[in-house]
Amino acid sequence: MANNHPFRIGVLGSGKGSNFAAIASAVAAGTLPAEIAIVLSDVADAGILALARERGLPAQFIAPGKFRTKLEEDAERAFVNALNAAQVDLVVLAGFMRVLKGDFLRAFEGRIVNIHPSLLPSFPGLASWKQALDYGVKVTGCTVHFVDAGVDSGAIIGQQTVPVLDHDTAETLHQRIHAAEHELYPRCVAALARREILVQGRRVIRKLP
Numbered sequence: 001m002a003n004n005h006p007f008r009i010g011v012l013g014s015g016k017g018s019n020f021a022a023i024a025s026a027v028a029a030g031t032l033p034a035e036i037a038i039v040l041s042d043v044a045d046a047g048i049l050a051l052a053r054e055r056g057l058p059a060q061f062i063a064p065g066k067f068r069t070k071l072e073e074d075a076e077r078a079f080v081n082a083l084n085a086a087q088v089d090l091v092v093l094a095g096f097m098r099v100l101k102g103d104f105l106r107a108f109e110g111r112i113v114n115i116h117p118s119l120l121p122s123f124p125g126l127a128s129w130k131q132a133l134d135y136g137v138k139v140t141g142c143t144v145h146f147v148d149a150g151v152d153s154g155a156i157i158g159q160q161t162v163p164v165l166d167h168d169t170a171e172t173l174h175q176r177i178h179a180a181e182h183e184l185y186p187r188c189v190a191a192l193a194r195r196e197i198l199v200q201g202r203r204v205i206r207k208l209p
């Protein structure tokens with residue numbers, strides 16, 4: 001990561017964009033020393049694009065192609081090109097619901113992070129809050145991790161716990177996990193932007209001051 005310009009992030013999302021909004025608010029408040037260089041979505045009417053445009057940020061829809069869970073080759077190239085054109089230092093997945101493959105991962109090796117709504121390695125995949133509720137765990141939470149070729153399997157940067165309450169429904173638990181995500185994600189991205197993070201294999205640690 002270059003050190004002589006403001007840290008530039010590109011955000012990818014498929015949904016309403018509340019994590020993006022938390023990150024944008026932290027940038028605006030000065031607690032996250034970065035610039036949001038571009039926001040991209042595979043969903044034309046995704047809330048994340050509208051939120052980005054409201055903030056005057058460059059936002060673009062890129063058609064994902066014919067697959068349901070991954071990007072078609074041309075689409076993947078278009079995402080990579082847009083992120084490169086925006087000169088991003090870090091790719092931040094904020095509810096991006098497609099698995100990224102080889103060429104994308106190689107283009108931004110070690111520079112892609114994701115947020116997941118469980119304490120990984122428990123409950124990877126979809127609807128993790130519901131998986132946690134159905135399993136009967138008493139504590140769940142959210143995880144920020146680097147993205148590798150697996151599903152929700154990359155090295156863990158940060159986690160925040162959320163208790164599962166006796167009267168929780170999938171909906172109430174999901175809401176509290178979301179609230180925890182909005183604290184955790186900006187904090188983790190800020191640590192990366194400040195270059196405070198050291199990666200030692202699977203262990204991701206804070207550099208000593």
Ligand code: GAR
Pocket residue numbers: 013014015016017018019020048094095096097115116117125126127178181
């Ligand atoms: C978040 O809860 C995030 O953890 C989840 O999508 C939601 C996006 O919400 N991501 C995944 O499940 C990825 N496997 P948002 O659009 O409001 O930020």
